[in-house]
Amino acid sequence: MPGSDRQSWNQRYLAGEFGFREPDPFVMEAHKNYLQPLLRENLAPDADTGLDLAGGAGHHAIWLAQQGWRMALVDWSETALEIAKEKSAANSLPLEIVQGTALDVVTQSAQQGRRFGFVLVSFFLDRAVLPWLPKILIPGGILLYRTYTEDNERLGNPRGPRNAEHLLRSQELLEVYCGMKILHYNETVTSKGVTELIAQQPSSST
Ligand SMILES: C[S@@+](CC[C@H](N)C(=O)[O-])C[C@H]1O[C@@H](n2cnc3c(N)ncnc32)[C@H](O)[C@@H]1O
Incomplete structure (x- = not known):
């Protein structure tokens, strides 16, 4: 398993391991069901903005x-x-x-009062980042989160990190985001361990 430091990621992109590709069906479905309505309503000044955190080569x-x-x-x-x-x-x-690092960017955004209509995190986990994400969403803003769980290795999936630091525990995102409205939650437990969460900030939050 390659290292998880910045240079190792640079090498993986150079080697073409994470080339540019079509968006994942999870993102396209979430867009159709939850993001598009938000874009249409455009209720707040920043409602049409999105953040792809640890978004790699930008396919999403x-x-x-x-x-x-x-x-x-x-x-x-x-x-x-x-x-x-x-x-x-x-x-x-x-x-x-x-x-920049995800943690630096989200903490700076929160401190500067920057808000997004939605935040997407796809296959990345730094637990220190998690509590900051609701703080950088507009009221009614949406968090899309999907990454590997601890089940992944047990299920024999060769892809994904091996270090528990980068693997979600079962139900972990539901616990962290208990103050948000859960619109969708799923844990895949066959062939790969992946959690998907779509959650919405309460519309009255600041
Ligand atoms: C598995 S890739 C996922 C990329 C993209 N989100 C996707 O779904 O294809 C993980 C990405 O996280 C980035 N990354 C890892 N740790 C990071 C950190 N602490 N801050 C910012 N980016 C990080 C890597 O450079 C890599 O692009």
């Missing part, structure tokens, strides 16, 4: 920008962000690209 951020969102893409890998930059330029899409 770019697709979401094509759907009309003002997207910010954050990753610590310069190599991944170079790919995203080329792709967004080739598609003439405005994309805010931020190189």
Whole structure:
């Protein structure tokens, strides 16, 4: 298993291991069912903004920008962000690209009062980041979270991290986000261990 530091991620992107690809069905379905209505209603000044945190080469951020969102893409890998930059330029899409650690970016955003209509986290876990995510959502904003669980290795999936630091416990996201409205929750327990959560900030929160 390759290391999980920034340089190892750069090497993985250089090797083409995480090339640019179609958005995952989870993101497209979530967009249709939960994000599109938010975009249409556009209730708050930042309701049309989205953050793809640890979004890699931007395959989700770019697709979401094509759907009309003002997207910010954050990753610590310069190599991944170079790919995203080329792709967004080739598609003439405005994309805010931020190189940095997820924790630094979310804490700074919260401190500066920056808010997003939605935040997407796909296959990334830093537990220190979790409590900050509701703080950077507008009231009624949506969190989409999906990543591997501790079940993953037991189920024999060769993909995904091995370090428990980067693996969710069963029900963990439900506990962390108990103050949010849970719109969708699923734990896959056959062939791979993956949790999906879609949750909404209460509309009266600040
Ligand atoms: C498995 S990839 C997922 C990429 C993308 N979200 C997706 O679903 O394809 C994990 C990403 O997290 C990034 N990453 C890992 N730790 C990070 C951190 N502490 N801060 C920012 N990015 C990080 C890596 O560079 C990599 O792009």
